Amino acid sequence: MAQLSFYKIKNTVLLFVLALISCGNFSQTEQAASKKPFEENPKEIPQNLEIIVGANLTEQYLSVLNGKQVGIVANQTSVIFKETGFTHLVDSLVSLNVDVVKVFAPEHGFRGTADAGELVKDGIDTKTGLPIISLYGKNKKPSKEQLADIDLVIFDIQDVGARFYTYISTLHYVMEACAEQRIPLLILDRPNPNGHYIDGPILEPEHQSFVGMHPVPVVHGMTIGEYAQMINGEKWLKNNVICDLKIISCENYTHESSYSLPIKPSPNLPNDAAINLYPSLCFFEGTNVNAGRGTDKQFQVFGSPYLNNQIFKFQYTPESNDGAKYPKHEGKVCYGMDLSDTKKLDRLDLSYLIQAFKNTANQNQFFIDFFTKLAGTKKLQQQIENGLTEEAIKASWVEGLKDYRNMRKPYLLYD
Structure with missing residues (x-):
C-alpha cells in the first residue's frame, strides 16, 4: 500500500504545563476562532508560516483538563506534531498524568485499520491499557453508562470534508450524548483538505443515514470545529439540545490553504x-x-x-x-x-x-x-438515467448551494 510522506508541521509545544485551576462550563466567547495574524489574501501568507493544528496548541487546553476524568474520541490521526515526527494525543495526555479513562473509536477503529463498513469491536488499547469503546456498529452514540465516569470529552479526528465520510456523523452522536449528559466537549480542530470548495446536491431529510445526516452538500467546506458549531446552531441534535463546546482552532489556516495530510485518515485514502x-x-x-x-x-x-x-x-x-x-x-x-x-x-x-x-x-x-x-x-440517479449533462445536473444544485452558503456563514472560524 502506498505510504504518505510526512508533512512537517511547526511544533509550538514548548512545555506541557498543567495549570492548578479547574474550569467550569465553556462560554460562547471561548468558541471564537484564534485571532489570525494576517488579514491579506491567504495566498500571500509567507510559506514558512506553517499551519498549526488544534492538538498542538496545548497551552490553550491543558488547564481545561486539570482535575477532570477525560474521554477521548480519537483514531490514528489524533496526533501532536513535533520536529522529529509526532506522538499520539492519547499517549501524550496519559504521559502528562491527565486522567484519561477511556477512548471512543469511530469507523476504521482506534488505530485506523478496519475496512470501510467493517464492525469495530470494543477492546483494550495494548499500549495504554485504556478501554476502547466502539462508535461504529450497533453502538454509534455513547450511552449514559459509558459516559457516567467522564467529566469532559475530547474530539480530535482528521476529516476530509465529504458528507458521506462518517466522522461527522460520529461527531453528531458524540455531541448529542454529551449534551444530554451535560458533559462539555472539547474539539481540537484540524484543516479540511477539501475545504477550498463547496459542491453537490443537498441531502433531503427522507434520505438521512449514517453516511448523510444533515441537509448539507456532498462537499461542505467546513472543518470539524465549524461543522460542530453548525450542528449546534441549526439545532440538529435530538430534542434541540445544545452541546457545550470549546473549540481549539488551527492557526495560520484558511479555507484556501493547501494542506497535505501526514497520516492516512482511513485505510483507503492513502494520499x-x-x-x-x-x-x-x-x-x-x-x-x-x-x-x-x-x-x-x-x-x-x-x-x-x-x-x-x-x-x-x-x-x-x-x-x-x-x-x-x-x-x-x-x-x-x-x-x-x-x-x-x-x-x-x-x-x-x-x-x-x-x-x-x-x-x-x-x-x-x-x-x-x-x-x-x-x-x-433520488434525483441524481434519475438525472443520469434520463441523460442529463453534467452542466444541467449542476444547474439544479445552484439554489440549494446558495442557501447553504448563507446558512454556513455564521459558523465559520476561518476565512
Whole structure:
C-alpha cells in the first residue's frame, strides 16, 4: 500500500504545563476562532508560516483538563506534531498524568485499520491499557453508562470534508450524548483538505443515514470545529439540545490553504490525490463499479468488468489487501480509468460517473440502493438515467448551494 510522506508541521509545544485551576462550563466567547495574524489574501501568507493544528496548541487546553476524568474520541490521526515526527494525543495526555479513562473509536477503529463498513469491536488499547469503546456498529452514540465516569470529552479526528465520510456523523452522536449528559466537549480542530470548495446536491431529510445526516452538500467546506458549531446552531441534535463546546482552532489556516495530510485518515485514502478525488469517486460505491479498493490506488482509479473496454483502456484486477478484505470484483479484470495524475479538483466531477453509466453493459444493473444514500437524493440517479449533462445536473444544485452558503456563514472560524 502506498505510504504518505510526512508533512512537517511547526511544533509550538514548548512545555506541557498543567495549570492548578479547574474550569467550569465553556462560554460562547471561548468558541471564537484564534485571532489570525494576517488579514491579506491567504495566498500571500509567507510559506514558512506553517499551519498549526488544534492538538498542538496545548497551552490553550491543558488547564481545561486539570482535575477532570477525560474521554477521548480519537483514531490514528489524533496526533501532536513535533520536529522529529509526532506522538499520539492519547499517549501524550496519559504521559502528562491527565486522567484519561477511556477512548471512543469511530469507523476504521482506534488505530485506523478496519475496512470501510467493517464492525469495530470494543477492546483494550495494548499500549495504554485504556478501554476502547466502539462508535461504529450497533453502538454509534455513547450511552449514559459509558459516559457516567467522564467529566469532559475530547474530539480530535482528521476529516476530509465529504458528507458521506462518517466522522461527522460520529461527531453528531458524540455531541448529542454529551449534551444530554451535560458533559462539555472539547474539539481540537484540524484543516479540511477539501475545504477550498463547496459542491453537490443537498441531502433531503427522507434520505438521512449514517453516511448523510444533515441537509448539507456532498462537499461542505467546513472543518470539524465549524461543522460542530453548525450542528449546534441549526439545532440538529435530538430534542434541540445544545452541546457545550470549546473549540481549539488551527492557526495560520484558511479555507484556501493547501494542506497535505501526514497520516492516512482511513485505510483507503492513502494520499492527497485519493483525498481530493474521493468526493467525486465515492459515488461509485453506490454502483457496480469498483473505485480502486483492492489496489494500491484506492479512489484514484475506477473500473468494472462491465465497462466497454474499447472506451476504457485502463485495466486492473482488485485483490484482497489491508484496506479491503473483499473488494468489489475481486480477482476479475476491471476496465476503467487511472486518475492518479489528475490535476487537483476544485469542484465535484460527475463526468466519470456519467461516462461509466453510458458505457456499461447493462444500465439497469449499474446503480444499487446505496447510491441514493450517498447522493442524499433520488434525483441524481434519475438525472443520469434520463441523460442529463453534467452542466444541467449542476444547474439544479445552484439554489440549494446558495442557501447553504448563507446558512454556513455564521459558523465559520476561518476565512
